[in-house]
Amino acid sequence: MPHKTVDNRNVAQHLIQQLKQWDVKRIYGVIGDGILFLLDELGNQEDIQYIACRHEMNAALMASAEAKLTGKMAVCTATSGPGITVLLNGLADAWRDRASVLVITGQVERTKIGTGDVQDINQQQLIAPLAEYSSLVTDSHSFPELLNIAMKTALSKGGVAHLSVPTDIWTLPVNGNFYPLPLTKTYPQPESMDIKRVSNAINQAQRPIILAGRGIQYAQTEAIRFAEKLQVPIMVTMPAKPFIANDHPLFIGGFGQAGTEISRDLLKKADLCVVLGATWWPKDYVPSSVRVIQIDSEQGNIGLNRQVTDSLVGNLAKVIPALTEQINTKSNPAYVKEIQEEKDSWNKQIQSEIGEVSEKIPPAHVFAELGKCINPDAVMAVDTGDHTLWLERIFQYRGQELLVSGRWRTLGFGLPAGIAAQLTFPGRQVVCIAGDGGVAHSIIDLITAVTYKLPITLIIINNNAYFMETSRMVVEGLNRGGSQIPNPDYVALAKSMGAEGERVEKAEGLVPAFNRAFQSNQTTIVEVLCSAPILPHTKILKGMDTINRWG
Known part of the structure; x- marks a missing residue:
């Protein structure tokens, strides 16, 4: 009332x-x-x-x-x-x-x-x-x-x-009245017979695999325990990557164009995929034969963009433990060994990309170095662009919180999202990451960050192109008209707005520049002149595969 x-x-x-x-x-x-x-x-x-x-x-x-x-x-x-x-x-x-x-x-x-x-x-x-x-x-x-x-x-x-x-x-x-906030949203819980039916199907699978999405945000521990009891690999959508310890033995990284080869290979061999709180299903990277059990808090998400064999709907923090209790404890040393061997091979591939020698700084190297400097509890507000894929491919989360434009994928998201994050959590480190194309859409509000004395750091990955689109045009043999962009001097622009700024042109300058920015109590930009390697598996995706890649 x-x-x-x-x-x-x-x-x-x-x-x-x-x-x-x-x-x-x-x-x-x-x-x-x-x-x-x-x-x-x-x-x-x-x-x-x-x-x-x-x-x-x-x-x-x-x-x-x-x-x-x-x-x-x-x-x-x-x-x-x-x-x-x-x-x-x-x-x-x-x-x-x-x-x-x-x-x-x-x-x-x-x-x-x-x-x-x-x-x-x-x-x-x-x-x-x-x-x-x-x-x-x-x-x-x-x-x-x-x-x-x-x-x-x-x-x-x-x-x-x-x-x-x-x-x-x-x-x-x-003349009207004030209204109280509504009670916390409640979710229907599945019946015990439904839990039993789904657990039986999981128990019968020989090579199950888990795909976790943003829906596990408040059920991170429960999702890990579920994977550990089954002794199966767990892959994630981009927003969920911070929710699983990236060095966990069963964690196999992201999935899709910027994901790991491990996730692609193991999914091809899987006989069941258990989807926890994810609505993303990149058909270009998914074998059509894999059976799917989907577990989600929203009924409308079930079967949204894929056929499912079975499903459960309810609060994941309660449903996953109930399911974990019913599934059989598995010991599959051969499967676990295969996962580790795949991870070892992948890590070697990543290290070669990080150590790539080029005239400009490889984007892989940028995100590897960033991981050494950023606070574990930092908020990372990430814009849309080629840099987003490199971040997902390379960066190892240690507790950082990730903000992305998940489904709309608009250019210009990173800086305003970072401003909101710093206002919401004034005691936490906030790092915005944007490409030179995307940042142009929102750079005017850098002066807003300065006005409110927000100590955010804006990292600009500058490769002089809308390179996500450029790379697809190159791979498909298209004319690259409109993809190359002349940029302003972003450091000078930042200083004209009252922010601090510096440009990094050599790899050895990354860590010192990041540390100076992170230790500053002022709004700061770090512009990094990067090379523009084309990611493996780059292609023009179709329909929902493009839309849902980060869901």
């Missing part, structure tokens, strides 16, 4: 007071006429911080990243017309990765809606493909209920909820 109140409030004041009760710490946004009254009220209080961004896409990406990090609802705002339009790309990241984001946008006055006046657009129609809920506020007294519906939708469904507030609504009185 809503909490009754008797104080006099307008819509802007009600929004701030309600968000405070929902434990919202900040709102990301860009100023505009449609939200001036909201910004006025935000400036008159200190409980919720307004983060003044330079670009609406970045504001939305910050909200998406915060929601991914905390599992709570994050908030962003923008004005009407161009403001909400530029938000859309960042909101799409939250939509595809199921991050709970509340969007509050200004709208033209009610008498101008639908007239084609300046900045008039049907916001509900505009945002419809991305939003689980969107409504226009036509009366101030309905605002509390609409806000409550939006919040509950964003949290329960995991995604974007939106309210359009006409400029003449902000200052009108509200």
Whole structure:
């Protein structure tokens, strides 16, 4: 039930007071006429911080990243017309990765809606493909209920909820109540007979293999124990790589273009793949004959992009232990020895890539050296690009937290995600990693990091190209028009915004540069001039294989 109140409030004041009760710490946004009254009220209080961004896409990406990090609802705002339009790309990241984001946008006055006046657009129609809920506020007294519906939708469904507030609504009185946060989401649990049926199928498999995804975030120990009892290899999607100790004897790394040869080889020989909390299934790398048992917290994920032999739905932190209790303890020294031999061979391959000699620094070497310097509890906000594949291939996680644009895979994610991470966790080291192509999409908000005195480090992998696309064009024999990009002097650009910066051109300069950046208490960039080797298995992927590679 809503909490009754008797104080006099307008819509802007009600929004701030309600968000405070929902434990919202900040709102990301860009100023505009449609939200001036909201910004006025935000400036008159200190409980919720307004983060003044330079670009609406970045504001939305910050909200998406915060929601991914905390599992709570994050908030962003923008004005009407161009403001909400530029938000859309960042909101799409939250939509595809199921991050709970509340969007509050200004709208033209009610008498101008639908007239084609300046900045008039049907916001509900505009945002419809991305939003689980969107409504226009036509009366101030309905605002509390609409806000409550939006919040509950964003949290329960995991995604974007939106309210359009006409400029003449902000200052009108509200008689409605405040609403409490909903109870923690609960998941249905499978029956014991279902657990028994699935465990029997796993027991009958001779060479099972595990694919773990981001769904094991809160069931990491349980997933490892499951693999250890079966004595089978465990491979991961990119977002899940930090969840399994990368030096664990049964860990065989990622899967797909940037994954390990071990995972490909062992999956080809497997007679069963147990999928734990993953919705990613790169068909180009998966044998069609392998049977699949999928275990997930969401019913809608079962069989989403693959046929499954059997499945279980429920809280993985409870389902996996129940399943582990039912499966037989296995001793398969030949299988374990095979895994170790494959890993030894793979490690030799990786070391050769790290030690590659070239005029510029190999990307493999960059990520090997980064692993020596970065804090174990650091947050790594990683942009989309060729560097992302090298990171997955080379970097060995020791407890770091990874932020990526998992399914939308937008350029420009890394820097705004890092800003949100540093604001959310001010005591932790935050490292953003971006390519020279992707960073150009969000570099303007480097000055936002400087303004709020955020000691983030932005590493720019510069190979003078959109090289993920370039490499595919080369392999397919396509004309490379549009793939080569002239870059600004990123170090000079960073310094013009008040940040520190240095360029690294030789491999021996990497570790000192990283250490100087990490020890600085200022916003810092490290631009690394890299070579551009083509990853093995590079090709133009088709349909869902491309979309889901990092899911």
